[in-house]
Amino acid sequence: MTTRNGAHALVEALVAEGVETLFGIPGVDTLGVYDAFLDHSGLRAINPRHEQGAVFMADGFFRASGEIGIAVTSGGPGALNTLTAMGTAFNDSSAVLHVVNDNPAHVRRRGRGYFHDIADQKGVFRPVTDAFQQAVLASEIPSALHAAMTALKSRRPRPAMVEIAGEAFRAETDAPLLPRASADRAKAGEAEIARAAELIAAAKRPIIWSGGGVVASEGASAILLRLAERLGAPVLTSQAGKGSFPPDHELHIGNWANERPVRELIASADLVVVAGSRLSYFPTGGWSLKLPETIVQIDLDPAEIGRNYPVTLGIVSDATDGLGKLEAALAEAGHQPAFDPRAEIAQINQRIAQGVGTPVEIQVLDQIRKVLPHEAMVFNDPTTIVFWARSHWKAYRPRTWFVPSGFGTLGFALPSAIGAAVARPETPSIAMIGDSGVMFTIQDLMTAVEHNIPVKVMVFNDRGYGVERRHQDHLYGRRSGVDLMPPDFVALAHAFGATGMKAEDPGKVGETLSAAMDRPGPVLIEVPCDFKHPGYGSFVDWDNQ
Structure with missing residues (x-):
């Protein structure tokens, strides 16, 4: 060498x-x-x-x-x-x-x-x-x-x-270069798959919980779809698991388990297959969610097996391998669904949609979703409208919806969306971020300008820390440190050499975004707003429905 x-x-x-x-x-x-x-x-x-x-x-x-x-x-x-x-x-x-x-x-x-x-x-x-x-x-x-x-x-x-x-x-x-590193991921054993198939065969009302591990494992989402259809099982996706299962599929029960009708359906199940999820705090309502007694958990990380809920069977495996082997075993056995939940799921989804209604936050999200193609990548900060999107946003494909769900990091969305646009330059990359959070990393708008990275940044400007403002109002009845003076974001974008736009009317957010998508290079869109935080549990007051 x-x-x-x-x-x-x-x-x-x-x-x-x-x-x-x-x-x-x-x-x-x-x-x-x-x-x-x-x-x-x-x-x-x-x-x-x-x-x-x-x-x-x-x-x-x-x-x-x-x-x-x-x-x-x-x-x-x-x-x-x-x-x-x-x-x-x-x-x-x-x-x-x-x-x-x-x-x-x-x-x-x-x-x-x-x-x-x-x-x-x-x-x-x-x-x-x-x-x-x-x-x-x-x-x-x-x-x-x-x-x-x-x-x-x-x-x-x-x-x-x-x-x-x-x-x-x-x-x-003169140290020589080594061969390219190879992947040697854990794979499911035959005995584990056979036992999982036995448990599923004995179940009358199975459900599936799909997490970020399914999104991250190449090909796992397609296998999940086949498995769900073979089982006739309702599928719930976590926040990290959005996009792992088509939101318009008849078996999709949404991605928010804190609504009462969804909890009732889960309570009626007798088995859950948990794929690529650790069943963390928020998706389970602070671990208050009652899961079926029989839990089959598939996860690449052995430390996550049974961490938050005791499991009947744990399978340490990449999601593609584990789900693939399980679906193949059930297909070979000629497994047929024990029940058809599609009408029940449609009724539940309709009840939730009627209960939530169409507040301005939902209207704005609908406008954005209508403009963006299904393959668009949406990176989110924990800003107020994103808390609405936890339940309402429809992610049609894997690797299209991203939130800092573990750390809850402010400033994540802008630079991460830039990195995504570099990885997939042919695919639209969008950042949804608040006026305070964007100031943590606004300097990287200059990076996008310098390298001509066509990221589109939607800054929802409620003049402060809107999420913390809601907490202060609720807990203390007065405010300190949460109301901030923002800059002129359109002028700031221009100062960086980017295009700056403003949607003055909430009804024109989609129209403004559509115009931004036609502009070359990075574009910042300011959206003045006064959105209400939906809280962390149910979006609906079911006692008064």
Whole structure:
């Protein structure tokens, strides 16, 4: 192997892994890496305006494409600036590789006041990484990267970090490149599948709960559809699972289990197949939801089996493999549905729609949905209208609906939508974000302008922290710190070199978005609003229906 320095060895290893795009900001010790980029014309480096933007973009890149997102930052403050984004990716199961430098050996973790000095960078990131590799020598860089990529491809998607000593980037090495990392995901065993098929065969009213693991597993959504139809089972999708099952299918019972009619249907079931979901807090109403006694849970992460609800049978498997084998076993056995729930589901969905009605928030969401094609990718912050969208938004395909459901991170939507647009440039990428949340990452609108990334950003301006305002009003009856003065967003967009638009009337949101979709490059749409927060439980007061 030709001798080259560690920086070039790193970039060669990334290219050998098939990496074509990365997101990052150069630092003193990583300048050699950016120099090495120039020798690889097929490698595209996107420059965000803050390090957390690099990881958010890498996160969005993965969510949109299923390909590992790559972020490169300097150590110390540059690395720590990414903690929120790394925590978001960890909680939401996104495969992000973060490459970062550490200080040279003679000052590393000695507290001598060296530049970017930090005592335990690895320890800081331990709670938000699933794999951590260190390369102290230049010769260790290819193997460290290979180990991290193998973990990212084989385990539950979660961030990995490769920390490289500053001097290793400059040192010479003839270390060979390794073959591209392969995926070795857990697969369901024959005995487990046979037992699951037995349990399902004995069930009279099975249901299916589909989570983000189905969306993330290539081909799993199509298998889920076949399985649901074979069982005649109602399908409920979690927030992360939106798009894993067609919302207009007769077996789809929605994606919000906190409505009374849905809870009643679940209570009448005698078995639930939980695929790629940990049954977390909000979808289960703070774990108050009563599930059937027989639970078959399929999850790639063994730690999630039975974490929140005790299970009858746990299957550690990728969703595609586990669901595929289960559907095949039932098909071979000639399984037929024990009952037909379609009329019951239609009645439930009609009751919920009538109970919710058509408040202005629903009208606005309907306008947006009508304008966007089914394949459009919608990235959301936890802003008020998105709480309405939890139940109401219809996601027709996998990898089209994204929320920071675990961390609830403000500022996520804009840079993540940029990363998604880079991954799938032919597909519309939309950010729905509040006026306060967008200010956390508004600087990356400049990134979209510089790289001509046609992201469309919808800023819902209620002049403050609308979600927290609702809490303060409810809990204390007075306000402090939640009413804020926003900038002129249209003028701000123009200052960045983007197109700025404003939908003055809630009835013209769809019309304005349609016009924005016809504009090239990034567009920011301000939507002045006074939306009401729907709360976290039911959208309907069922006692008064």
